[in-house]
Amino acid sequence: MSKPKTLSHLRAGVIGTGFIGPVHIEALKRLGVQVTAICGSTKNAQATAEKWGIPEVYGDYDYESMFRSPNVDVVHITSPNKVHVVQSLAALKAGKHVVCEKPLGMNSKETGRLVKAAAKSNRVFAVNYMCRFFPGVLQMREMVKRGDLGQIIHVQGHFFQDWLLQQTDYNWRLLASEGGKLRAVGDIGTHWIDAVSFVLGAKVESVFATLETFHKTRLRPKGEVQTFAKADPKTMVRYKVDTEDFASILLKFGKAKHRYVDGVHANASISQVAAGWKCSLAAGIYGTEGSVQWDLQHPNEIIVGRRDEPNQILQRGTAGFMEDVANFTDYPGGHPEGFPDSHKMHYRAVYEHIASGKRTPLLFATAEDGHHEVRLCEAILKSNEHQRWINV
Ligand SMILES: NC(=O)c1ccc[n+]([C@@H]2O[C@H](COP(=O)([O-])OP(=O)(O)OC[C@H]3O[C@@H](n4cnc5c(N)ncnc54)[C@H](O)[C@@H]3O)[C@@H](O)[C@H]2O)c1
Structure with a gap:
């Protein structure tokens, strides 16, 4: 604690x-x-x-x-x-x-x-x-670094939401001029890539992506609406959509500082039109000795998979999670923490870094990490255009 x-x-x-x-x-x-x-x-x-x-x-x-x-x-x-x-x-x-x-x-x-x-x-x-600061994500990172999963072979996952499923769902993010040329990938896909890069301790070196816009035209209200808020369909006008609803992305990671990650392949599906999913950032990390899975919609546990032993569900705030990770949780096991707590733990790390004169470990994403995600978005866009692998 x-x-x-x-x-x-x-x-x-x-x-x-x-x-x-x-x-x-x-x-x-x-x-x-x-x-x-x-x-x-x-x-x-x-x-x-x-x-x-x-x-x-x-x-x-x-x-x-x-x-x-x-x-x-x-x-x-x-x-x-x-x-x-x-x-x-x-x-x-x-x-x-x-x-x-x-x-x-x-x-x-x-x-x-x-x-x-x-x-x-x-x-x-x-x-x-801030997804880096879910204890489940920090635990997966420690397990990878410690070699619990052996040499990492591949990663698979998704970030799915459904709040933009209907043609009448509107937010400024739908407009490239307001949110950027990539919408689903820029908005939530970069959370997935940042969290997985953090777990592996390695950066993406190349990508191959396919983007698709299901609603080629949508309806929007005349004024602005807050994120996740509903607009009145009677006051809507039609417009052409210039951002993607979903993406399939293949990624190749570089070498980590530790010896368990070198050239890992990953595939991720990103969608804001996946009915039933509200905010599911899910990732499975597969190694020679075992695997670990986590989903933001069930943030208090991770599933550890072994080929020749029983699988385990490890819970936050219990002995299943390591001591270093326990520093990023305030409540005991069985008292769930989630989305608001990940923000709290993130800002705690940032403010402690400020208060210590930059002497605490740099776990949070820096300007360079944010810049790397934007460069990745550009590589993904280019890959979709040319349908080939693009180096970042
Ligand atoms: N980290 C996360 O999990 C997470 C979640 C949601 C949103 N976001 C990010 O937060 C940002 C805001 O998203 P949101 O969902 O809150 O959007 P929102 O539309 O609900 O809110 C945006 C706010 O910014 C204000 N605003 C507009 N133009 C402004 C300007 N020029 N200067 C100052 N304020 C201005 C609006 O009035 C509104 O209050 C986006 O960049 C989004 O990607 C991050």
């Missing part, structure tokens, strides 16, 4: 008040971090401030004024993808540490600039690939 630590001297400012902004706020408050400022549309920023007791309110998306506040040490960017880079660059320039939502940007040219700015800044920069 983790030792209680206080992070209450650090102060956060959050940009964005939609679906994920309040997830950041809640996690920070649970950690004891002060949330001192909020930025968004004038109406929503005010309402969010009132709900959470946040003293400084910056309406009209005026993030630059928020960055001038002496009461903000760390900026959380939870706005739509197309403004991540411009807001991150401005935050670094103002001397703030940054936690930016994924994907890091719209293309690798802009995220490349951000990598350089983050390296020069002497500030901590994290990308919110």
Whole structure:
């Protein structure tokens, strides 16, 4: 179990008040971090401030004024993808540490600039690939590193959702101009790739992908709707869809620092139109001595498979999970933790890194990792276009 630590001297400012902004706020408050400022549309920023007791309110998306506040040490960017880079660059320039939502940007040219700015800044920069901080994912990583599964042969999995199944389902992510040229892959596929890369301790070197758009045209409301919210079909207009609904991706990983991963093959299916699946990031890691599987929809357990011994279900917060992993969970076994806790554990790691003067282990995704995911998206797009393997 983790030792209680206080992070209450650090102060956060959050940009964005939609679906994920309040997830950041809640996690920070649970950690004891002060949330001192909020930025968004004038109406929503005010309402969010009132709900959470946040003293400084910056309406009209005026993030630059928020960055001038002496009461903000760390900026959380939870706005739509197309403004991540411009807001991150401005935050670094103002001397703030940054936690930016994924994907890091719209293309690798802009995220490349951000990598350089983050390296020069002497500030901590994290990308919110928080799936790394589910204890199940951390446990799989330890098992791979320790050689429990032997030499890793291949990985298989998916990230499936169904919230964009209907033609009338709408969100800004559906528009390439708002979310980027890749939608399902950029939005959730990069979570899968980042989590699996983290477990293996290796980066993807090449990809072969097929993308498909089932709804070639969709209907959208005249105004904006918050993520996962339903719009009124009577007020809708038809538009041509320029992003994919699903993808099949083959990936080849490079060498890890340890000896158990070298040239691992993986295949992943990514879909936002898979009926019945709400948020299932699932991965199976298959080695010469055994396998391990985990699914975000059942985050408190992993399944260990052996050829000549009985399979096991190991539960978070019990002796089945290793001591290092226990530092990333607050409640005992049988008291489930999930999505909000993964954010909490991620921000704890980031804020402890800040508080320690960057001396704690760098487990979270950096600007470079976020940039790598965007480069991967571009390679996937190119592979789909040319139907061949593309090196990243
Ligand atoms: N890590 C995760 O698990 C996770 C989950 C969901 C979303 N996200 C990411 O978070 C970001 C936001 O997604 P969401 O689902 O909350 O979207 P959303 O549409 O629900 O909310 C976006 C918010 O940003 C605000 N906004 C729009 N333009 C802005 C601007 N120029 N400056 C400041 N704020 C602006 C909107 O008013 C809204 O409050 C996206 O990049 C998305 O990929 C990450």
